[in-house]
Amino acid sequence: MARLHRGNRDLIREINRNLVLNFIKSHGPISRTDIAHLSSLSLATVSSITADFIASGLVHEMGEGESTGGRRPVLLRLNYRAGFVVGVKLMEQAVASALTDLDAHVLHHWVTPLEDQRSLAAVQEVIAAAVEATIAASQVKRQRVLGIGIGLAGVVDGEAGMCHYSPFFGWRNVQFAQPLADHFGLPVYLENDVNTLTIAEQWFGYGHGVDHFVVATVGRGIGAGIVVNGQFYRGALGGAGEFGHITLTTDGPPCGCGKRGCLETLASDPAVVRQARAAIALGEQTALVGVEPLTLEDIVAAAEAGDKLAQRLLADSGRWLGLGIATLVNILNPQLIIVGGEGVRAGEWRFGPMREAIRQHAFDSLADDLDIIIEPAGDETWARGAACVVLGELFKPPAHKGKATDLMAAMA
């Protein structure tokens, strides 16, 4: 028999290590014998691998399990504080960052304002400073930080670390991740921001254990994250879920994307503000006259106080949003829609009419058992989701890994 090539031997060992690590993560506390049984690896292989894990601090021995007659086996569990990751949400006016342990538990959360920084280099500098501040404030050792995940609005190629289009900053086809990876000497993962919220929902939110769901976000923009068959769906170019740019009226207002009548131009927060200004200019009676700068908060407050224009505009935006979501329902047939983003503060003024429109426009019975949850998740949840992108990579089997560090190698 031909001797196994050294590269293959290393790969097999790495695959086995990953297998054992994931058994400890998902089944721990667990004995070596049970890992061997579940993984079909020999007890000697399992013992050798777990000895390395214990020496590096990645796995702890604890208590003793049920005896099956002989000596009680020692149980192993993952040491979630052996390593840490940082998740970042890049917004138009601020950078939210969160440092988590290997179980995605947030140790520290931080918000850094973005003022007039708009160039790629200036924004990267703010992100670098925000990550540094987050690590410093959480008091974990710098060498224990294993990677950084960044969520931003737009079309993103996570593999290449490229941002193909950023609607907030106007960047096109820029290398986003590499300069930060060089700065920190760590892998940096890029992901669409709605996708990071979707991952957060899938790992520890309403989407946990749900096979088919959509996270729709409304705020400055409108977007969606899609989970089909329990798998996250990105599309060929990473652009899946850009449903804020489905055309609802061909002669509608111009959109930042260059087209007209996109859902975003009718139903986003800035669209509602623009519609209010237009109505005021036409002399409509409203408490919003003279309010400057006019924000969605002002419009929601006016609606609460009984202002008819404010109520009508929020309801209109909800109906447009519902029309867009009904289209998603007809294409994807999800069990659950989670609505998030800063625009959820408009409450039932917007989401009552949205629910009605979904029921009205969804095909046949597709909306009958559809759960719709309004999720007021803050920026921290988005940043935590960006951290989960890194954690997902760290625990991935080697064959599916991109640039991810081997967890063990990183711990050494």
Ligand SMILES: [Zn+2]
């Ligand atoms: Zn558009």
